[in-house]
Amino acid sequence: MAKIKGAVVIDKDRCKGCDLCVVACPADVLILGQEVNGKGYNYAQVANSDECIGCANCGYVCPDGCITVYKVKL
Amino acid sequence: MDTLEIIKPENKVYGKPRLMNDNPMHYCPGCSHGVVHKLIAEVVDDMGMAEKTIGIAPVGCAVFAYNYIDIDWIEAAHGRAPAVATAAKRLNPDKMVFSYQGDGDLAAIGTAETIHACNRGENIVIVFINNAIYGMTGGQMAPTTLLGMKTSTCPYGRNEHLNGYPLKISDLLVQLEGTCLVTRETVHTAAAIKKAKKMLRKGFENSMNGKGTSVIEFVSTCASGWKMTPDQSNKWMMENMVPMYPLGILKDK
Amino acid sequence: MxxxxxxxxxxxxxxxxxxxxxxxxxxxxxxxxxxxxxxxxxxxxxxxxxxxxxxxxxxxxxxxxxxxxxxxxxxxxxxxxxxxxxxxxxxxxxxxxxxxxxxxxxxxxxxxxxxxxxxxxxxxxxxxxxxxxxxxxxxxxxxxxxxxxxxxxxxxxxxxxxxxxxxxxxxxxxxxxxxxxxxxxxxxxxxxxxEEIRKAQPWAALGKSADRERNVVTSLELDSAAMEQNNLRFQKKYKTIEENEVLYEELLCDDADYLIVAFGSASRISQKAIQMARNEGIKVGLFRPITLWPYPAKALNAYKEKVKGILTVELNAGQMIEDVKLAVECKTQVEHYGRLGGIVPTPQDVLSALKEKLIK
Missing domain, CATH: 3.40.50.970 (Thiamin diphosphate (ThDP)-binding fold, Pyr/PP domains)
Structure with a gap:
């Protein structure tokens, strides 16, 4: 069976740390980090890139359009 | 496979819509407006109508909608967006015209304009953000505020004797012959967002096919006004808002 | 047609x-x-x-x-x-x-x-x-x-x-x-x-063509410095209009000892009144502003030392009279005659008012 692997790129400068992508991710790929961006937000980060399945749920729910999602079939 | 090998243009499955520009949005973290903006930008682009679309921005949090989607915009006076849209569409029948309005704009100060534009069956789309509160002015009571819900102008909770009842305006608009599509959606999950996008597209297609007015209500959150986190807001919305404003198609003719 | x-x-x-x-x-x-x-x-x-x-x-x-x-x-x-x-x-x-x-x-x-x-x-x-x-x-x-x-x-x-x-x-x-x-x-x-509108009104919201930025029609500007600039631009425009677009009509004003200033229907009644006055030997002229803004203040100013008095005839309690007084810098007597509540005066009423208020 073909395995699917995804990758997420987060525009950390646009991110407002709302956490909705973290909640939406079914694979616990994302976290809000300790670091803050230029606006003082704890921006979202990829913590477990290996788990990403490229479902793009994080991208859909992001109100600020910060997330780009890529996916390949292995 | 290494992440860097996956991140290539040919593997992209989701990204910021082409018509959304890079202006940082003024909305609070987790605000539903941003997701609805993205959907409009996607639908307009998918339909190939970027050069023929005119958006009417309201007064309220979405007053600056015109800063984020790269189409032509007209900023209306409070509540008057359906009247502005009426003229824009009647004078330019080949254009795709929509108004974008919050609950105060659409269901309080602009009730007359909303009802009469819908009753005339103007070939426009009305995008209605219902988060049961006035966000822009700092969290006052809206016509759609739930009974018992606290806002800065009903600090002890909305009381029907003092404030009347939550206004289910979309149910009223269903009754009008001029509306062709009235639906209630949410944008709190990817699945809900995909469904909402289909409804939005249907509304825009209706407007170009001369079918009448389409009203797409988005039951939404206002994390700042509700004084919750965005995630808590979504949960509160599903538990409290949705029973009062049930989701799904109310009218489709 | x-x-x-x-x-x-x-x-x-x-x-x-x-x-x-x-x-x-x-x-x-x-x-x-x-x-x-x-x-x-x-x-x-x-x-x-x-x-x-x-x-x-x-x-x-x-x-x-x-x-x-x-x-x-x-x-x-x-x-x-x-x-x-x-x-x-x-x-x-x-x-x-x-x-x-x-x-x-x-x-x-x-x-x-x-x-x-x-x-x-x-x-x-x-x-x-x-x-x-x-x-x-x-x-x-x-x-x-x-x-x-x-x-x-x-x-x-x-x-x-x-x-x-x-x-x-x-x-x-x-x-x-x-x-x-x-x-x-x-x-x-x-x-x-x-196409003609897009050319003549390039700011119009008619759909964003690929060759320009999006057009946004708005009166909103939260940045006070920018809003002040907007206002200064408006004021400059208003000044240009005041300098270039004033319209008025003068009737028998050249030799007039008195002027009636009136617009719209009041000017038509006044036109008859000045004829009646002249039949009685009173030299009255009619000055009729056609643009009320911009107001023909400069043209009226020319009469400030030429006439003995000015009567404004208005179907109101005395509104334009303020602009007439400003225009003539109060250097000549300015009085008002008007009827209220939907009453339209007769030319005789106007003539009587002229005599009573200015000639005595």
Whole structure:
């Protein structure tokens, strides 16, 4: 069976740390980090890139359009 | 496979819509407006109508909608967006015209304009953000505020004797012959967002096919006004808002 | 349609002139004494000939915001109402001024305040030329005194409003709106194409073409420094209008010992009054402002040491008199005569007032 692997790129400068992508991710790929961006937000980060399945749920729910999602079939 | 090998243009499955520009949005973290903006930008682009679309921005949090989607915009006076849209569409029948309005704009100060534009069956789309509160002015009571819900102008909770009842305006608009599509959606999950996008597209297609007015209500959150986190807001919305404003198609003719 | 001579009401003349000018849209709400404007348009069905849109709105508020929407698309759009309805439109007019949108508003004045009366009045002078709506803005104001001018001011109002991207108003009254006179209607002009509008009004929200940035029509600017600059730009524009667009008419003013200053229907009554005065050997001239804003202050100023006194005749309690006093720097006696509540004075009333207040 073909395995699917995804990758997420987060525009950390646009991110407002709302956490909705973290909640939406079914694979616990994302976290809000300790670091803050230029606006003082704890921006979202990829913590477990290996788990990403490229479902793009994080991208859909992001109100600020910060997330780009890529996916390949292995 | 290494992440860097996956991140290539040919593997992209989701990204910021082409018509959304890079202006940082003024909305609070987790605000539903941003997701609805993205959907409009996607639908307009998918339909190939970027050069023929005119958006009417309201007064309220979405007053600056015109800063984020790269189409032509007209900023209306409070509540008057359906009247502005009426003229824009009647004078330019080949254009795709929509108004974008919050609950105060659409269901309080602009009730007359909303009802009469819908009753005339103007070939426009009305995008209605219902988060049961006035966000822009700092969290006052809206016509759609739930009974018992606290806002800065009903600090002890909305009381029907003092404030009347939550206004289910979309149910009223269903009754009008001029509306062709009235639906209630949410944008709190990817699945809900995909469904909402289909409804939005249907509304825009209706407007170009001369079918009448389409009203797409988005039951939404206002994390700042509700004084919750965005995630808590979504949960509160599903538990409290949705029973009062049930989701799904109310009218489709 | 070629040029045509017709007999009709002032209100009807406005409707016919609008169609013939190539107006794109009319949005209105019925109110006496101007309902014939929309009735005539509906009867003429211009949407079948020129393509002009005519729509009865749900309120005056909706109608002016339809005008705002149409104007934002670069179209020639108009509305009409009478005093109480104009009060409702003032928010929209302020927004048009703030967004620098052209458009024509017609006020066929009736007596106020409140619901008042349906009879003629000129009591909306302050409302029209001193603001009315909120903010530092000016409204180009034309005061027709005949059915012919009702027709002519449609074209003039649109021309001025598009020249300066500013709303314009025809400030008529129930007399001018309802009376019938001979009128020469201009020949039919064709409505402009979208290409012509895109070229002439590059700011219009007509859909963002790939070769330009998006157009945003708004009066909102939260940055105070930028908002001050917007206001300074408006003020500069208003000054240009004041310097270039003043219109007035002088009748027998050259040898006059006294002047009557009056606009609209009051000027017609005054015209008869000055003839009667001259028959009695009193040399009176009539100065008729045609633009109420910009006001012909410079032209009036020339009389400050030439005449012994000025009488303003207005169908109100004394509004334009303030501008006349300013214009002549109070260097000559300025008095007011007016009737209120919808009463129209006779020429004899005016002559008697002139004698009583100025000649004694």
């Amino acid at each position: 070629a040029e045509e001579v017709k007999l009709m009401k002032g209100n009807e003349a406005i409707a016919h002139a609008a169609i013939r000018y190539g107006v794109d849209g009319y949005f209105g709400y019925p109110i006496t004494p101007q309902s014939e404007i929309m009735e005539t348009l509906m009867d003429e069905k211009p949407w079948e000939t020129t393509g002009m849109v005519v729509l009865q709105a749900e309120s005056e508020v909706a109608a002016i915001n339809m005008v705002y929407g149409g104007a934002a698309c670069g179209k020639r759009v108009m509305t009409s109402s009478s005093s109480p309805g104009i009060s409702l439109k003032l928010e929209g007019i302020s927004y048009m001024a703030g967004a620098e949108l052209p458009g024509l508003i017609i006020n066929v004045m009736r007596g106020g305040p409140g619901l008042g009366t349906i009879q003629p009045s000129q009591a909306d002078y302050f409302q029209t030329v001193k603001g009315g709506g909120h903010g530092d803005y000016r409204l180009i104001t034309l005061a027709p005194a005949s059915v012919q001018e009702m027709a002519d001011h449609v074209a003039l109002g649109f021309d001025l409003s598009f020249k300066y991207n500013n709303p314009a108003m025809i400030l008529a009254d129930g007399v001018i709106g309802q009376m019938m006179e001979k009128v020469i209607l201009p020949e039919q002009k064709t409505r402009r194409t979208e």
